[in-house]
Amino acid sequence: MTVTAETPIATTEAPARLELPPLKLGKLTVDVPVVLAPMAGITNKAFRRLCREYGGGLYVAEMVTSRALVERNDMSMRIISHDEDEAVRSVQLYGVDPHTVGAAVRLLVEEDRADHIDLNFGCPVPKVTRRGGGSALPWKTDLFTAIVNAATREAARGDVPLTIKMRKGIDEDHLTFIEAGKIARDAGVAAVALHGRTASQHYSGQADWNAIAELRESLPDIPVLGNGDIWSAEDAVRMVEQTGVDGVVIGRGCQGRPWLFGDLQAAFEGTDRRFRPGLKEVADSFHRHAELLVDYFEDEGKALRDIRKHVAWYFKGYTVGGELRAALAAVPTLEVLRELLAQLDADAPYPGADAEGPRGRAGSPKRTALPDGWLESRELSAAHKSMISAAELDVSGG
Numbered sequence: 001m002t003v004t005a006e007t008p009i010a011t012t013e014a015p016a017r018l019e020l021p022p023l024k025l026g027k028l029t030v031d032v033p034v035v036l037a038p039m040a041g042i043t044n045k046a047f048r049r050l051c052r053e054y055g056g057g058l059y060v061a062e063m064v065t066s067r068a069l070v071e072r073n074d075m076s077m078r079i080i081s082h083d084e085d086e087a088v089r090s091v092q093l094y095g096v097d098p099h100t101v102g103a104a105v106r107l108l109v110e111e112d113r114a115d116h117i118d119l120n121f122g123c124p125v126p127k128v129t130r131r132g133g134g135s136a137l138p139w140k141t142d143l144f145t146a147i148v149n150a151a152t153r154e155a156a157r158g159d160v161p162l163t164i165k166m167r168k169g170i171d172e173d174h175l176t177f178i179e180a181g182k183i184a185r186d187a188g189v190a191a192v193a194l195h196g197r198t199a200s201q202h203y204s205g206q207a208d209w210n211a212i213a214e215l216r217e218s219l220p221d222i223p224v225l226g227n228g229d230i231w232s233a234e235d236a237v238r239m240v241e242q243t244g245v246d247g248v249v250i251g252r253g254c255q256g257r258p259w260l261f262g263d264l265q266a267a268f269e270g271t272d273r274r275f276r277p278g279l280k281e282v283a284d285s286f287h288r289h290a291e292l293l294v295d296y297f298e299d300e301g302k303a304l305r306d307i308r309k310h311v312a313w314y315f316k317g318y319t320v321g322g323e324l325r326a327a328l329a330a331v332p333t334l335e336v337l338r339e340l341l342a343q344l345d346a347d348a349p350y351p352g353a354d355a356e357g358p359r360g361r362a363g364s365p366k367r368t369a370l371p372d373g374w375l376e377s378r379e380l381s382a383a384h385k386s387m388i389s390a391a392e393l394d395v396s397g398g
């Protein structure tokens, strides 16, 4: 059993309320304007199922590399797989070469494997930016334009809405988001999402919601989605109020807390219903997550290795002894998992603020690794051009 609508709820005195229309992405209507951010290694079919059981929204798969998808490697096909009851099959592509990205979109469209496609221009991981990919890419306006044009052209053939997700820029001296947003709009994207950080911030500091508001104002004709540092339904409402965005994108805030999507739906419906699970309910969700991962990977050992990284997120703020935490973080099988979870205090209530707030990646600012000479011009040099076509890596990042 997981947390349900019958779970005891906390009532706040002044509930966050908001009237926001459904999010329109081309022909799609997303009733609750909330998006699960693509997260490599997290937002697979298993986690998406858990999240969407709590609330409406758009649930994006972890990114897949265009090259690997075109080559149909096993992991890529698994990443883009969806449950039969996923109403909107959403896929995120990463790529640096217009031809390969176009081919990946064509594959998804022609084979009817996606109802929504997002392009990743936000990844700050050095092995990606060092090759001019992810958040380094919009700096090269010619390359960025060519990729988005190729992708929208192919997506339009199947009337599949295509969106982009980006950061503010490489660093504060090399901001690209307004220009990139306009290029993407002109190419016909259905929406743009902005994570309010630069690449060099990685996940440090605070997301700049003013930049999100600025983008919203600069693109009056398409939906703009805001991303960064939403840890609660109340944060989501604040972001909409402060920036005017058409929807919110949630990443780390839901790690170990799929019920956040229930809170978000409630807030957007103007109710004060919030999920406040006790330890037993958290343990049940954790166990269910592990079971779903076994189905996803079709490999119990792999699934159990994967669930280990979720331990600290699920049990943040709950009383779980150090030894038990350590054992959970090394759990080998579902059977051992059940034994370990049975040792938890089934009556321990929701711990309040300790279970809330920031979680997941943080880190410190770092100078962004870039190809030599990348910042010297906004256009690709011949040398960068040849590097780019060899740079479609098998990456996973964020």
Ligand SMILES: Cc1cc2nc3c(=O)[nH]c(=O)nc-3n(C[C@H](O)[C@H](O)[C@H](O)COP(=O)(O)O)c2cc1C
Binding pocket: 037, 038, 039, 040, 041, 042, 062, 063, 092, 120, 121, 122, 123, 165, 195, 227, 228, 229, 230, 249, 250, 251, 252, 253, 360, 361, 397, 398
């Ligand atoms: C573990 C992890 C993996 C990520 N993977 C991706 C990814 O595959 N594609 C992407 O566009 N962003 C990725 N991101 C970035 C998130 O989608 C999101 O933009 C970022 O975490 C900021 O939102 P948040 O403050 O709500 O977490 C990743 C983030 C994390 C923490």
